[in-house]
Amino acid sequence: MNAHRRPHRVAVGLVGLLVGVVAACGGTSGSNASSSTPKIGVVLTYNLPGFWSNYLSYEQKTESDQGVKLIGPDIANVEAKGNEVQQQISDVRTLISQGVQALIVNPADSSAIAPALDYARSKNIPVVTVDVAPDQGSVYMIVRADNLAYGNKSCDYIASHASSPGTIAMIEGDLTSLNARDRAQGCNQVVQQKYPNFTVKAYETKDWDTKGAVDNATTALTAISNLRGIYVHWSVPEDGIIAAEQQKGIFAQVGSQGHVPLVGNDGSPHECDLIRGKQLDATIDQPADKYAYYAVYYAKQAINGQKYAAGQKTDHNSSIVTVAGNLEDALAAPIIEGSNASDASFWCNNK
Helix, strand or coil: CCCCCCCCCCCCCCCCCCCCCCCCCCCCCCCCCCCCCCEEEEEECCCCCCHHHHHHHHHHHHHHHHCCEEEEEEEHHHHHCCCHHHHHHHHHHHHHHCCCCEEEECCCCCCCCHHHHHHHHHCCCCEEEECCCCCCCCCCEEEEECHHHHHHHHHHHHHHHCCCCCEEEEECCCCCCHHHHHHHHHHHHHHHHHCCCCEEEEECCHHHCHHHHHHHHHHHHHHCCCEEEEEECCCCCHHHHHHHHHHCCCCCCCCCCCCCCEECCECCHHHHHHHHCCCCCEEEECCHHHHHHHHHHHHHHHHCCCCCCCCCECCCCCEEEEECCEEEEEECCCEECCCCCCCCCCHHHCC
């Protein structure tokens, strides 16, 4: 096994332990935490295979590395059965009543999470959001990659590798998430600016539903006569999209004549396998390891009273920026394709 890519601490006078190889999956441990150990509540939307199951593994490891006690995770999609927003508001209140000193939240809805954030603020409990930025409410820090770059790089790749001008089918995530909106905007921007002979046909998928995304892609395969590529906002539907192409008898390996470029987002281990197998063209690295590490790191720094400002540089190739009135550590979002799919610096190759 390769050595795990270790996230670094923020540069300006901060001390953080480095993350090592994750050895186990599942929930949190922390059974030996002392009374002085910081208690951090965790509220997530999903524990799906791929990105989120790996995130939970990394979070378990960084709990012990950073010397904190994680309470949870509370998984809204499992608990709520369709009403994730209200479940997350309830989970935030419950965790605060249990005495957590900070919260890590992955919002199910960028706007509707505001009441939970307002309640936490009223109780002086700092919140770090991970993966998704709120567009209402106040948080201590957002840990998230540049999602505009996700869409920009994905559709630039498809257009630059297409056989001729035509239509890109964009299988969007749920547009209640700022992530989905940013990825869509990034795709549309690069096509309008660099590829005026291409068009983008968007298909929204409610609740990031895998079946809905595959159904949308299957429709595009049939309905778009000049289809030149498919961009899917996340990784889980990719297998279903490939299977749909195979069922229709139109699947061709990457690099083969008649191939329809397929690009996803997440940078999961399975995606890197698909790229090496010439079934998937590319993905964007969404670093589950760094997401888990820095979500815990900033929550701990919030408890300690550390202050940050927009424009501050980090030593892990990112900057502190402002997103919807809140600070964000905007992590890098490199593209993964055939030429670098085995690069050990990507978390997909360190599981």
